[in-house]
Amino acid sequence: MTATQIPISVVAIGDEEEQLVLEVLRSGRLAQGPKVEELERRFAAAHDVEHAIAVNNGTTALVATLQGLGIGPGDEVITTPFSFVATLNAILETGATARFADIGDDFCLDPAAVEPLLGDRTRVVMPVHLYGLPADLPRFDQLTRDRGLALVEDSAQAHGARIDGRSVGSFGAGCFSFYATKNVMCGEGGMITTNDAALADRIRVLRNQGMRAQYEYEVPGHNYRLTDLQAAIALPQLGRLAQINEARRSNAAYLSEHLRDVPGLRLPEVPAGREHVFHQYTVRVTAEASVDRAGFVAALGERGVRAGIYYPRLMHDYDCYREHPRVVVDETPVALQAAAEAVSLPVHPQLSGADLERIVAAVTEVLR
Template sequence: MSSNPPDFIPIAAPDIDEQEEAAVLRVLRSGRLAQGPEVAALEEEFARAHGSGFAIAVASGTAALHVALHVAGIGPGDEVLVPTFTFAASANAVLAVGARPVFVDIGDDFLIDLEDAESKLTGLAKGIMPVDLYGLMPDMDRMRAFASDHGLALIEDAAQAHLARRGSWRAGTAGIGAFSLYATKNMMSGEGGIVTMSDEQTARDAALFRNHGMETRYRHVTWGLNYRLSDLAAAIGRVQLEKLPKATARRRSIAGRFDAGLPAFFTRTDVPADAYHVYHQYTVRVPAGVRDETVDRFRSRGVGVDVYYPTPVHLQPSFGGAEGQCPTAERYCRQVLSLPVHPKVTDDQVDRIIDAATAIANNLA
């Protein structure tokens, strides 16, 4: 049981109301609970909302990454360039296809550093996986040029970037995209994921892989796994997608107030003029020596800040990397913290967060 006080502001809170309840009840009463018409409708609506040619719904964001890598032709013996400043799912999906993640440092924007990526290229590299961290896309013109110059497949981890844009590119459209519908994401279905692509053959391959390679009932034309999304989850996702533009506008409004109101003790990242940041998280940096104390002080004031991420993936025990491989990411992991920016944060709560930040800065700066 949570010990948080009633007025505690959580770092995330799903926006669920009678619309999701009605959608779930509709599916329950239909008797069609597994993958069916709700999944097909979610795929069509998601592709239209994101400007992708096709969208294939799967069981999780990690499954979406696995499917994306598989249909991109990445396999055993290959290498994929992955930023180390991300959730481990990005790298785990590379392992799932038998390939090796090559960990790349980040720039000041928390996104993959292409200069470091180039320095780590080998003849085994077959893909690059930029991560749209916190809801900000990298420069996709540069990313596509880099991938083209080096013969790499481009797999975009857009798990945190629903409706994000950068220049002329929408999230998930510059290569093969992988989105998450996990419960804390900007739109959710409890668990789930979406793979986006521009061509029909890749969509067909993804659809086969998520359902045991089954083309028609009990006719398996290739191998695959059970990565199906249920109609129950898809029905929730459809409601969430309808709410997403308004929810995103609210996130951006709260972020704007933080930009204007937070003291200089909290270092913000400049958002490029051509970017539409969707603020899955509002993340700042503080001096490394006081980050954990800053987190504790926020929480003691009823503000549920959190750290994404405390350890770069290459230094996780499962990967066994060495200190110094990705120095910017290693430093930022000791400095970052994220403030509540979800649509259920009220204007009064935004004021409370800014007031808490000001008091903490005055004490620790």
């Protein structure tokens, strides 16, 4: 066992975050306040949208967006089965039915697989920008516009990602997470982006117990608010987002360059026009590999390289969802294969040149 382990992710907090948190503590204004408002303004500007609404986590961002769209019992949301289960939980929390279409080789929801599933009950199409790669948003944008459906982008892993020069979260309603491992993080937190002023207004009311002003209740609401303490942590990282994403892309490019000829390893592909922000660098350990995926991950660990399996099973392949009355399971063979093969290698900005060399050496040694 190598003494020094290279982690799959690192939580990095700098002096600026510490100073802003101390500023908030000294102000006495800890709940939603001026830091949240500043974060919303700057996040909207960074993602080319008119409105950004901060909430307390990424799952809440999905739930509040669906609620703001009026989604509920009897409605159907089509999404990917290959993602973190928060995507599915958010749909079920609204009372809607979840239906799953297959993915493409890019790990993202395939527009061609969605179209045959569209029906009278379909209200929302929800692609996930998995691992930091934008889904095929121009096709989803056209598909939903043609049929009068809502497009909700699960952008939890894709802060700052773009497609054809346009930011994720600007095609439909974008739902971002600030969980501790994300490209922008504050431990827990979320953000909703939209160009729809009416939707933004409804979500702001929903997140504040249904109040437009104090004790002026318009709808039954929730406490979905983000605190100024959390915003103080996220603000400096948002300011560094371009550098963070560029470091991740540079690390990913190094890995791809040096691993491209390793047998049994399929590297991530970035389709033309899409800017990957590499929240994860995810490869596939194929049937041609000299070891299976479990053996690969274990052997890397013995060599001091932590790898992650995101995600080992499809979302609906768990007892609590498989028989759920509002979970419709369709055949998704590409997603099923991805769940059996996908492994993420370290790609975070804290990697040194020596770390990258160790990762390449370990992967090469295990698979050769």
